[in-house]
Every structure is written in structure tokens, then in C-alpha cells.
Amino acid sequence: MIGASAVGGAFARGAHRLRVVTRVAPCLWVLGVICWELLTPHDTEVVPLLAAAPAIACASSGRRGYILLLGGASLLCALAPPTPLEPDGDVEEPHAGLVTCCAIFAVVVATYLGNGRRLRLIRELEQLRAVAAAAQDVVLRPLPARLEGIELAGGHLSASRGAVVGGDLYEALATPYGVRVIIGDVRGHGLPAIGTVAAVLGSFREAAHEEPRLTGVLRRLDRALERHLRARASGECPPDSPVDEEFVTVLLLEVGPDGEVTALNCGHPWPYRLHEQPVGPAIARQTDPGEVLPPLGLFPLPAEPPAAHWSALGAGDTLVLHTDGAEDARDAHGTFFPLRRALSEAAGPGPLVPTAVVEGVRSALLSHTGGRLADDVALVALRYDRCPLSAPTALTLPAADAGRN
Structure with missing residues (x-):
């Protein structure tokens, strides 16, 4: 690597x-x-x-x-x-x-x-x-290094050359109801999707502190997206893609003080759960999928959106949230990026460090694709540990100017 x-x-x-x-x-x-x-x-x-x-x-x-x-x-x-x-x-x-x-x-x-x-x-x-x-840092701001016993790291790679923000979004906030995290993917990628990203993130940053239930946060996001699409349809904001084809996949997580995780999924990939190993690479398993709702913007939400409840996170357990750009990335021969293996290798043996996981997957992804991304990629790693392991700085990743780079 x-x-x-x-x-x-x-x-x-x-x-x-x-x-x-x-x-x-x-x-x-x-x-x-x-x-x-x-x-x-x-x-x-x-x-x-x-x-x-x-x-x-x-x-x-x-x-x-x-x-x-x-x-x-x-x-x-x-x-x-x-x-x-x-x-x-x-x-x-x-x-x-x-x-x-x-x-x-x-x-x-x-x-x-x-x-x-x-x-x-x-x-x-x-x-x-x-x-x-x-302006891009205001829309997709760096994650804090730590929130209420959870170490965080996030990174983003844009498919648009020279752009930091694209069609992927993420945020983590400490609220009275626990640490709430969002990761999502707007239809399309690159600069045209930034308007929708800003609308969804702005709604989440307000609703996460005000809504006692995670389903209430999801409904606020759905209404904010609906208002944004109506404004574009009426010409109040510049159009970037056909409104009738716009949608956003969203995964909402709420981590309580005891490590219990509640999740709501609207058409988004489920995260991976990493378990530390004293010897050898960490074990990466995809979380047990619950019921998945359609992406926001396609259909109305049900009266009671189904929430998934996972077993409580143990000390050192790490959740890695990602967008589909990571799993769908291909090399010159059409081979898909092995995300599960890259997560295990990036975590390595011993205590997990979120910044090392995100940076390791990023380097492996750029090496696999040669810096040529067909879609935006976002990664968020959360390590549950009431006793701080380290105090890494928040990670903000640039563009494959890459090739960029």
C-alpha cells in the first residue's frame, strides 16, 4: 500500500x-x-x-x-x-x-x-x-477529532478535478440525544450536486439538535429536500440536473452513551464494523442490514420509518461509513475495489485509529484506480472508546488531481 x-x-x-x-x-x-x-x-x-x-x-x-x-x-x-x-x-x-x-x-x-x-x-x-x-469547507466542514467518547475521522474525494466537495455528504454532531451522524450521496457527482448537499446538511445540523427521535430528523431532511427541489423547479436557484430525477441516499446513525446504535437507511450502503485484533489485520464485517427505505426525493416516507437497532459497540469497535463510490470504483481492467480487504489492511493489528483507517483506504483507492474516479467517495470512521486512545486531528482529503494529484 x-x-x-x-x-x-x-x-x-x-x-x-x-x-x-x-x-x-x-x-x-x-x-x-x-x-x-x-x-x-x-x-x-x-x-x-x-x-x-x-x-x-x-x-x-x-x-x-x-x-x-x-x-x-x-x-x-x-x-x-x-x-x-x-x-x-x-x-x-x-x-x-x-x-x-x-x-x-x-x-x-x-x-x-x-x-x-x-x-x-x-x-x-x-x-x-x-x-x-x-466556501467548500463551510458546506462540508472537517469533523471534530472526538465527540463524547467517540473518535472521528472523515475524508472525501471528488470526481471533479480541483473540487473538494461533490455529491457526497457527511456530518457528526454531539446532541442531547447522543452522537448523531449522517452520510449521504446525491444523485450525480461533482460540482452540480453541491446545492443539494448544502440543503441536506443545513437541515441535518438544525434538526439533529431539535428532534428527540431519529425518525423526526429524517422527516426534516425529507421536507428540506422537497423545498430545495421546488425552489429549483420554480427557478429560484440555478438548476444543475432535472428535478424529477433528483434523489439522495441517506444513512442516519445515533450512538447512545452506552454504545447502542440506532440506524435509519434510505437507499444507502450499510457500514462496516471493525473489531480490533492483537495480532493480524482487524476483522471487517458489514453490519446486519435492516429494512431499507427508498432514497429521499423519490417517494413519500412511511408513517413510521423502520429503524434498525444494533448491539452496543464495545470499547475499540469502529464503524466505517462509506458511499457507493468506494465499492463501485474500478481499475483499468474493470476490477472493483476490494473495500473490505482495504479496511482490514488499513486498520492493521492493535488499537484502531480512525485517521489511519480513512487515510489507508484513501491511498489504496487512489492506487487501485490510478487517481481516476468515476464517482465521488466519502468515508467516515467512528471508534467507540470512553477512554481516549489518541487525539488525532480531523482529516480533510483533497481531489485525484489526481491523477491529481
Whole structure:
């Protein structure tokens, strides 16, 4: 399995080598033209090729000082007197050197001005990315490291290049009724689904504290989604997909003080339960499925949505919630990602650490798919332990810019 630190180190080394190559390329071009001019007969004129050096410098390094330096060096080479290999110069075209100098000067001016505009666009793009990252963090904010005896870690991978948030959502809150967790998947993926994600998460963050029963939270989510879809249908908010095809799969969990778990499932994959092992990988089992309701947005909820009640979590037991993007991910040969095995290997022997589980599965998933995701992926790990094992920081995962990365 490839660790995140190893992947980051390899990426940094590759980026450094690329920067070195791009800085050296224009100098090698000038040197090659000079050698070609010195080693060819006097009737072969290759000095005008020096005019390409500033353009290469602009395309490679993008530094304006570097462009001026190479442009000046090219002008000096073009104005240099004839060499012993061509003592008579160019008789037929005595002004060839002046023409070459004018061409080089024109290229330098054009690349210098063009590079200035390029730098302004890069600065604007960086500002827009910073604003987008801040907005995305508000929608899908990092999970706290610990809530009432439960260690948490969450991560997300977006199928849209450069996006942090997509069609998957998750949140965990400490409420008077226990720790309540949601994970869901909006139809579609990437940036077009963010509006629905924001509507569902906003409703959950309010209802989780106000509704004494988990079924009440689910009804609030259903009404919030209905209002959001009506607003899109009436044109009050920008459309991103056909309203009549919109739905959201949702899994709601409530972990009581004694470790008892109550779950409501609307078309979402059931989570895995990891059991610590002193020797060898942890044992990963999918939770016993209860009755599954249709996804929100397709049909009205029943009068009394069926809730599943699981046996109480023991100290060290870990629940891993995921979206279907993890199980449905494939490699280049069409092989599905082995999520259960990846969970066991990421957990390893000994005490479970949620951040290690999420990061291990993330690395294995990126390695399996080569960084090319067909759907968004979200993971949430919850370790029940009244005695703190560690205090890891919340984990926020970036994009497969990946390939991204």
C-alpha cells in the first residue's frame, strides 16, 4: 500500500525535476543554435532561430527577468561579428543581422507583455480557488477529532478535478440525544450536486439538535429536500440536473452513551464494523442490514420509518461509513475495489485509529484506480472508546488531481 507521505514525496521530487528541466531548456536552445551556426557552412543562416528562446522561456519558467536575460543574450549573439568559419559574413544580405535582431526584440516584447497578463490571470485564479476552498469547507466542514467518547475521522474525494466537495455528504454532531451522524450521496457527482448537499446538511445540523427521535430528523431532511427541489423547479436557484430525477441516499446513525446504535437507511450502503485484533489485520464485517427505505426525493416516507437497532459497540469497535463510490470504483481492467480487504489492511493489528483507517483506504483507492474516479467517495470512521486512545486531528482529503494529484 502506498502511504500519503510517500506519494507526496514522489510528487515533490517529480515537480522539482520538471522545474529544473524547464529552466534549462531555453539555455540549451541558445547553446544549440550557436553550435549549429559555428559548425555549418557560412551560407546556412540559423541565427534567426534564437528568436524562439524568449518564447520558450515564457512557456517554461514564466519569469519575466528570465525572458529579458535570454532575449538580451540572443541579441548579443545575433550582433556578434563574423567568426573565422565565415570571414566574409553574409554578402548577399548585409542587413540579415539587423533583421534577426528586430525579430528577437519583437518576440521579447510580445512574450514579456503576454507573460504579464498570464501572471495576472494566475493570481486571479489563486484567489478564486481560495474563495472556493473556503466556501467548500463551510458546506462540508472537517469533523471534530472526538465527540463524547467517540473518535472521528472523515475524508472525501471528488470526481471533479480541483473540487473538494461533490455529491457526497457527511456530518457528526454531539446532541442531547447522543452522537448523531449522517452520510449521504446525491444523485450525480461533482460540482452540480453541491446545492443539494448544502440543503441536506443545513437541515441535518438544525434538526439533529431539535428532534428527540431519529425518525423526526429524517422527516426534516425529507421536507428540506422537497423545498430545495421546488425552489429549483420554480427557478429560484440555478438548476444543475432535472428535478424529477433528483434523489439522495441517506444513512442516519445515533450512538447512545452506552454504545447502542440506532440506524435509519434510505437507499444507502450499510457500514462496516471493525473489531480490533492483537495480532493480524482487524476483522471487517458489514453490519446486519435492516429494512431499507427508498432514497429521499423519490417517494413519500412511511408513517413510521423502520429503524434498525444494533448491539452496543464495545470499547475499540469502529464503524466505517462509506458511499457507493468506494465499492463501485474500478481499475483499468474493470476490477472493483476490494473495500473490505482495504479496511482490514488499513486498520492493521492493535488499537484502531480512525485517521489511519480513512487515510489507508484513501491511498489504496487512489492506487487501485490510478487517481481516476468515476464517482465521488466519502468515508467516515467512528471508534467507540470512553477512554481516549489518541487525539488525532480531523482529516480533510483533497481531489485525484489526481491523477491529481
